[in-house]
Amino acid sequence: MALIVQKYGGTSVSNVERINNVADRIISEYKKGNQMVIVVSAMGDSTDKLIDLMNQITSNPDPREADMLLTTGEQVSIALLSMAIQEKGYKAISLTGSQVRIETNDHHNHAEIMKIDNSRINKELAEGKIVVIAGFQGINSHNDFTTLGRGGSDTTAVALAASLKADRCEIYSDVDGIYTTDPRMVTEASKLDFISYEEMLELASLGAKVLHPRSVELAKFYNIKLYIASSFNNQPGTMVGGMDNMEKKRSVTGVTVDKEQVKVTVAKVPDQPGVAGKLFTKLADNNINVDMIIQNLQHNSKNDITFTLHTNDLNKGIKYIEEIAEELGAENVYIDEDVAKVSIVGAGMITTPGTAAKMFNILGENNINIQMISTADIKVSCLIEKKHADLAVKILHEGFELDKIKL
Ligand code: ADP
Ligand code: ASP
Ligand code: MG
Numbered sequence: 001m002a003l004i005v006q007k008y009g010g011t012s013v014s015n016v017e018r019i020n021n022v023a024d025r026i027i028s029e030y031k032k033g034n035q036m037v038i039v040v041s042a043m044g045d046s047t048d049k050l051i052d053l054m055n056q057i058t059s060n061p062d063p064r065e066a067d068m069l070l071t072t073g074e075q076v077s078i079a080l081l082s083m084a085i086q087e088k089g090y091k092a093i094s095l096t097g098s099q100v101r102i103e104t105n106d107h108h109n110h111a112e113i114m115k116i117d118n119s120r121i122n123k124e125l126a127e128g129k130i131v132v133i134a135g136f137q138g139i140n141s142h143n144d145f146t147t148l149g150r151g152g153s154d155t156t157a158v159a160l161a162a163s164l165k166a167d168r169c170e171i172y173s174d175v176d177g178i179y180t181t182d183p184r185m186v187t188e189a190s191k192l193d194f195i196s197y198e199e200m201l202e203l204a205s206l207g208a209k210v211l212h213p214r215s216v217e218l219a220k221f222y223n224i225k226l227y228i229a230s231s232f233n234n235q236p237g238t239m240v241g242g243m244d245n246m247e248k249k250r251s252v253t254g255v256t257v258d259k260e261q262v263k264v265t266v267a268k269v270p271d272q273p274g275v276a277g278k279l280f281t282k283l284a285d286n287n288i289n290v291d292m293i294i295q296n297l298q299h300n301s302k303n304d305i306t307f308t309l310h311t312n313d314l315n316k317g318i319k320y321i322e323e324i325a326e327e328l329g330a331e332n333v334y335i336d337e338d339v340a341k342v343s344i345v346g347a348g349m350i351t352t353p354g355t356a357a358k359m360f361n362i363l364g365e366n367n368i369n370i371q372m373i374s375t376a377d378i379k380v381s382c383l384i385e386k387k388h389a390d391l392a393v394k395i396l397h398e399g400f401e402l403d404k405i406k407l
Contacts, residue, residue, distance in 0.1 A: 002167035003125075004029060007039040007135065007157035011174040012231035013077045014044035016084075022231055023084035025172075026130055030090060035125045037164060039135045039157040040081055042073025047150070059315075063108035064144055067137075071097070071145045074134035074153070082132045092130040095120065097137035097145070102156065104138035104146045111138055111146035112214070113155065116163035133160065154215035162222040169224050171211065176230035177238035178203075178210060180402035181255040186394055188403035192253065193236070196243040199253050199345050202379045206343040207258030216240065243347060251352035252400040257389050258341045260311045261291070263371065264321060268302040268331035275328055276305060282324040288317040292341070292374040292383060302331075306372065308383060311337065339371065340389035343381040344396060356380045362399040368392055 006026065013019050022040075030036050041047075050069050054061050078094035085092035100120055104111035124131045135153025140146050148155050154171055161169035178200065179189040195203075197220035204213040210228070219226050219240065229237025269275050276295065283290055293307045309317055314335070325333045342363075349355040356373075359380050363370055368391070372383035384392055397403065 001033045001035065003035045003037065003164060004168045004170065005037045005039065005157050005161040005164065005166045006170045006172060007153055008041065008081075008231055009153065009171075009173040010041040010044050010047070012172055013040055013081060016080075018231075019043075019077075019080050019084050022172075023081060023088055025231060026085060027088055027090055030130055036130045037121060037125070037160055037166065038081065038130065038132045039153055039160060040074065040077045040132060041135050041153040043077050043080075046073045046076070067108050067145045067147045070147050071134070071137040074136055078132045078134045082130075085130055085132070090130060091128050092132055093124050094132045094134075095124075096134045097156070098139040098143070100133055102138035102159070104140055104148070106140045106142070106146070108140075108144075108146055110149040111140065113138055113148070113159045116159060118163055121160075121164065148214070149212070151209060151212040152214070154212040155218060158215040158218045158222075158224060158226065161224050162218060166224075168227065169219070170227045170229065171215075172229055172231035173210065174230060174232060175210065175228075176233060176235040177228050178208075178240070178254075180253065180405055181393055181397050182208065182210075185257075185390060186397050189397065190403055190405040192238050192405065194239050194241065195253060196347055197240060198243060198378060199347055200240045202343070202345040202376075203254045203256050206256045206341070206345065206379065206381065207260075208254070208256040211240075250346055250405065251348040251355050252344045252346035252402065253348075253405075254345045255393050255396045255400070255402065256343050256345065257393050258343075259386060259389055261308050261339050261341045261383065262311050262314050263306060263308050263336040263339045263383060264317075265304055265306040265332075265334040265336075266321065266325045266328070266330045267304050267334060268298055269305060269325075269328045271297065271301040271303045275303070278328060279305060279324050280307075282320055283317065286316070286320050288313045288320065292372045292381065294372055308339070308341065308372065338386045339383050340386045340392075341381050341383050342389060342392040342396065343379055344400065345379045347378050349380070350377055358399065359396060362395055363392060366391065366395050 082092040082094040101117035103115040135156040183189040201216040226240040
């Protein structure tokens, strides 16, 4: 008998037919004698719809109230899935994050899980029930609902697998695994049978929405292998796990794009020690994450400092950026939302010189101008004009021959 944690995303439970299909899949594993803990997301795009309602009321929602609203989506799907399982003659119970006691810190809208109490889950499992838990939500020290950030149900599943010491953690969505790039953008994308935590973490952090980045971090930390597959078919999926055989690593494993980036230029600040420190400390102190950074020397001992932010941080960040720009004596602040960050990821690039150069050449040959570059051990990212984003992914995928990756 194994303890299996399975997570089903929004599209997998988007209507009654899909919910019944998921119930059948769960029951077939349960009938093999396994204990089943199921994590579900809100139905279809219902979280988007809740956000849309919220935005019609206010552009600056109280974070606590936003979490109160958004946690309702998952409450609908857990109840319906439990009923579907019961209707098919099996015992099931739905539990919210607060009923389980998935304890998080106080950071509404992007809370982190601190601790999970296994006792209620274990009690229900011992009674032979299939336990259906709301993803994406928890409870903070004030007994208020919190959410883990968009896509956070993956993280709920991995945290539960770690806490319960599950034998398997399976994430089901509408794709049958991790591909070399989003298969909806590039039909030639190849499915990977295995990807390392490190590569998956980069892909997820750089825009591939297939897994919540924190779920991969947690899986790596607790050494939990994740199996990513489709709830729509029984095709073999992708295993995410520890890096094996480094020597054999592909130089590039995947290409991804993030269209939710903004480029900010603080123009003509004095070329003096301490300026960059003051600018980025101000942003860090206000919880604004900066990604790529470049500094250009202008004439007359002035610098332009350019950096990128996530679009979600722009509204909050602009006030602080303007304040500090003025304090530093900058002449102007320019905002460019017409950008996208395209990235290549691969563990083997450490040992393959010329990978970054090849990326730049491919973009150059296609007349795509690179505005900013950032590199790390296993990734290279380029900021480009947004209108070129899809083409860039396609030509990089082709140029690195990712359509020919053998399983
Ligand atoms: P769920 O709602 O089940 O959590 P998501 O929509 O979050 O599912 O993630 C699945 C989607 O991720 C796919 O439909 C696919 O378009 C997208 N995706 C982006 N990059 C990749 C990739 N490299 N491999 C597979 N899917 C990807
Ligand atoms: N329902 C939440 C969202 O849409 C969480 C999730 O799907 O993982 O972001
Ligand atoms: Mg998701």
